[in-house]
Amino acid sequence: MRTVTANYACAAGIRATRHSRSRAVGLFLTLLALTALFAAATPAGAADSPTRAAYLADRLRENPVHVSDQLPRKVPLSSAPDFARIAKKTGVPTYVLVLPLQTSADSRQLLGAVHDRLGRDGLYVLFEGPDITEARAFGVDAPADAAVTVTQYELPYDAGPLLSFERFADVIAQGGEKATARAEAAREKYQDDEPAEMYIGPSDRQNQSFLTGILLTGVPLSILLSAACARRGRPRKPVLHRLVWGGAVLSAAAVALTATVVFDQTRSSAAEPPTPADLSARVERVAAGLKQDPVYADPESPRVLDARQLNRLHERIRDFRRSDGGGPVYVSLVPQTPESESAGDSGLFAAAVHAKVGRDGVYVVADPADGTIDVCNHGLRLDGNRLSFDVPDSVTLGDSRADEAGDHLLGERLDALMTFLDDTPRTDRPWSEPAPPAPPSATRETALPALFSTDFWPGLLVGAFAALLLSSLVAGATWIVRGLRRRRSPVPEPSGSLPLTAPTEPSVSYLRRTAYAELTALASRFGDTDDRERAWDHLDAALLLVDGDPGRVRQPGTDAATLVAVIVLARAGRAALAGDPADLCCGVNPLHGPAARRHHVRVSAEGNSRRLLPVCALCGDTAVAAPGLVPGRLLKLPDPSLGNARFPYYDVTDGPLTAVPQGIARLIDKVRETAGVH
Secondary structure: OHHHHHHHHHHHHHHHHHHHHHHHHHHHHHHHHHHHHHHHHOOHHHHOHHHHHHHHHHHHHHOOEEEOOOOOOOOOHHHHHHHHHHHHHHOOOEEEEEEOOOOOOOHHHHHHHHHHHHOOOEEEEEEEOOEEEEEEEEOOOOOHHHHHHHHHHHOOOOOOHHHHHHHHHHHHHHOHHHHHHHHHHHHHHOOOOOOOOOOOOHHHHHHHHHHHHHHHHHHHHHHHHHHHHHHOOOOOOHHHHHHHHHHHHHHHHHHHHHHHHHOOOOEOOOOOOOOHHHHHHHHHHHHHHHHHOOEEEOOOOOOOOOHHHHHHHHHHHHHHHHOOOOOOEEEEEOOOOOOOOOOOOHHHHHHHHHHHHOOOEEEEEEOOOOOOEEEEEEEEEEOHHHHHHOOOHHHHOOOHHHHHOOOOOHHHHHHHHHHHHHHOOEEEEEEEOOOOOOOOOHHHHHEOOOOOOOOHHHHHHHHHHHHHHHHHHHHHHHHHHHHHHHHHOOOOOOHHHHHHHOOOOOOHHHHHHHHHHHHHHHHHOOOOHHHHHHHHHHHHHHHHHOOOOHHHHHOOOOOHHHHHHHHHHHHHHHHHHOOOOOOOEOOOOHHHOEOOEEEEEEOOOOOOOEEEEEEOHHHHHHHHHOHHHHHHHOOEEEEHHHOOEEEEHHHOOOOHHHHHHHOHHHHHHHHHHHHOOO
């Protein structure tokens, strides 16, 4: 009985043990299932942190400054020594990561993960492109947040990575208290007003060239035209003429020199020109990876394919390679940015990788940053037109679901691409993508055009037009101002311009204004006895015509013929005072001033009636070259008795003015005879 009982107890214990083990196994399997389910539901970007952080930690273990090879146009690899030099200024161990911009990554979390895997305390700084995006201090006293704030507020966006890092290091070296105060001051000062840009772009240089061209022609031409306007009607002075031309030439030289000093920018960016090694580093890295594995995932970017998707993609690639007319497929999960060696051109990148790999196949470029997929056939017997134009947008660009997903559903879309490749018709001959155009030169990309180029030439034309327009406006304004001044305080016109400016049918207001100006100018010139002897007769005769009051010429009642006689006598008197006495006055138009000689001139447009008259140089030349034009140059005055119809001056009056053809002396005698003075 004891034995049975014992056996029963033993059997019961065995059953209990087996039951416990079964429950343990079931619990373990359940845990595995939940783990697998959680892993499948976890985004690829979240699962990649250990791999990405470990890779970056390994790079920092080799060198405390890691500059990505994906930014040669903005931050080339060759700039790493400059970052290392600046990092020493912080006074603490400093680790620098310069990576492409990753919109889906948590920068602060990434720095923490890198520190955990590197296992070294210090200041960790992350650049995304040329900008500092995050900095964290682990085990050291460094005002990282304040330094980032100062850098972001005090410097313009185009300051460049080296200048930004130098400002960052300077703030770190100041210590916590000063750095915090500086950060608060920078935030308050530049909260609403960003610092001025440090560099200009090509459009700004075009504006500078345009302005330089305008000034280079506008300023000298304005000087020349303004001087010509000011000299109008005045005798030409060679010395003044040379001074004006010299000033114009000097102004042009000053504009050119000043423009080169003020507009001295030569580059549009702070980026240093990359070396050939900088431009080829990433292509060589990707090509080396593809030689080992047909799927290359950029270790600096978030992981977008989990293990299951990666295995599935490898399997599809192997099947396609074995298929009829198929071949190798190379997938590069690498971001394509404007700062890369190919300037964001995935076709150019694929061609460069194909050249480095040295094997024909379908080269697929999948961007983990924006989720785009590009396909390039290099040497397989596949329908090139179908690959170029018929790949669905849901594969190459994705749909709304892909836009919302952190991994852009690249695993699913690459699988769909492989299905598309399987269905692509085969051709008899291999087909390759046409050679893509060369990428823009990294050096020329940041070099500004020369100042005296581009819009400089149109600026020259605009400057000339502006000078003409400005001179016209100045001349018009000057004419208006002079007219107003002549009305208020008339000034005699220069004698040299009279044959050109004197009217043939002057208005009475013009004659009054001119007579007053000439008479008052003559009266003001009398200063000593010699002046009286030389021109007293002229002034005396002119005053006799207005009863001794110069103001009467400005009042109604004085006829036009009398006003002309006053003008002629006053001008002759001023000429005598100037030491240039002339007894003859132009008989064609007495307002022309002194006569040079006598000449038979035609005085009627009808017939061939002629008179022997003293003529000025211009009227004499006209009488010789074009006699028929002389009647049109005769001074014509209104005849009140005939309704103010105009006739030649010697026909509308029998007063003193009729003596003008006989000379100034005869005119003076005629005035005295008319006034009864002997």
